[in-house]
Structures are given as structure tokens and as C-alpha cells.
Amino acid sequence: MTNAPQDYPDARGGCQCGAIRFFIAAGPAKAGLCHCRMCQRATGNAFAPLLEVPAARVSWEGVAPSEWASSNISQRGFCPTCGTPLYLRTDDTFEFMAGCLSPDVPFLPQDQGGMEARKSWLDALPSLPAHTTRPELLAVVVSHQSKED
Structure with missing residues (x-):
């Protein structure tokens, strides 16, 4: 990514099941967003939204x-x-x-890379109808994901 660093507050995160938790100390x-084919495959998605931080500011909890x-x-x-x-x-x-x-975490993308592999159908997103999750679905779903965030 080529964007200039911005100051971010302390941040936390982790995986779906909660076995891995991480902490990122505040700083630049x-x-x-990366649209390259490697990121598409790694995420199983059209692009990867990424927050780049120095390794020295990262600490881990739980399994490696x-x-x-x-x-x-x-x-x-x-x-x-x-x-x-x-x-x-x-x-x-x-x-x-x-x-x-x-x-x-105030994730604020500043640039996009890997544009040679960007999916053209992303252009249509602003014109598609949008909706929230149906309440009747939310009423019956039992999440097995971590409740930490």
C-alpha cells in the first residue's frame, strides 16, 4: 500500500471462535484495500481491506x-x-x-492496490438495493462466534 500512515488508537481483534486475540498499540x-488475485484467494472475497502496522506494536493472546x-x-x-x-x-x-x-476501530481506507485484478462488478454496488438482516432471521440464528467484539 502506498498511503501515508495515519494515527490510530489502541486496537483489538481476533478470530471468529475467539481462540486468537490480538492487541495493536496506538500509533501510525x-x-x-487490495484487489490483487492473491488477496482475493486468501480472503475468499473480491478484495482485502487491510490495516498495516509495525510488528513491534502487536501482541497476542490465546493460541498461536x-x-x-x-x-x-x-x-x-x-x-x-x-x-x-x-x-x-x-x-x-x-x-x-x-x-x-x-x-x-476507525478503519479508514486511503488507497486501493492490485487494481489489475479488481472485479468490475464492484462498480454496481452503490446502485444495488440495500437492506439490514431480516429480524425473523436474527431471532433464530445462534452464533457460535466469539462475543468479544
Whole structure:
């Protein structure tokens, strides 16, 4: 990502099942979207919203993340219990998936990369009808996800 770092407050996050929790100390961070094919595959989605922070500001609780070398320059971290994709790691940085961050983290993307692989159907999103989850569905769903955030 090429955006300039912005100051972020302390942040927390983790995986779906709660086996992995992380803490990011306050300081400069870079938020952006990556549309590259590697990120599409790693997230199972059209793009990856990523918050890049220095590794020295990250601490972990719970089980250790599993990692897979998705390239010669980076590792992809995920929960070995529930499979949640957590981050892209290089030698000195973590780029956390925005969906793993607590909802109170002010994720503010400043740029987009990997545009050569961007899905063209994303252009239609602003014109699609939007709705909240149906209350009758929410009434019967029992989540097995961590309640921490």
C-alpha cells in the first residue's frame, strides 16, 4: 500500500471462535484495500481491506496463529481452529484483515492496490438495493462466534 500512515488508537481483534486475540498499540497505521488475485484467494472475497502496522506494536493472546507462505516475501496468518484469515505478514509488518478488528476501530481506507485484478462488478454496488438482516432471521440464528467484539 502506498498511503501515508495515519494515527490510530489502541486496537483489538481476533478470530471468529475467539481462540486468537490480538492487541495493536496506538500509533501510525496504513489502511487500504487490495484487489490483487492473491488477496482475493486468501480472503475468499473480491478484495482485502487491510490495516498495516509495525510488528513491534502487536501482541497476542490465546493460541498461536498458523501461517502459510503465500509468496516468497510474505506469510498469511489464520486461526488453526476456525480458519479465520487474520493477516498478511512480512518481516517487520502485519497487515490485519479489517473484519478481524473490533468494530470500534476507525478503519479508514486511503488507497486501493492490485487494481489489475479488481472485479468490475464492484462498480454496481452503490446502485444495488440495500437492506439490514431480516429480524425473523436474527431471532433464530445462534452464533457460535466469539462475543468479544
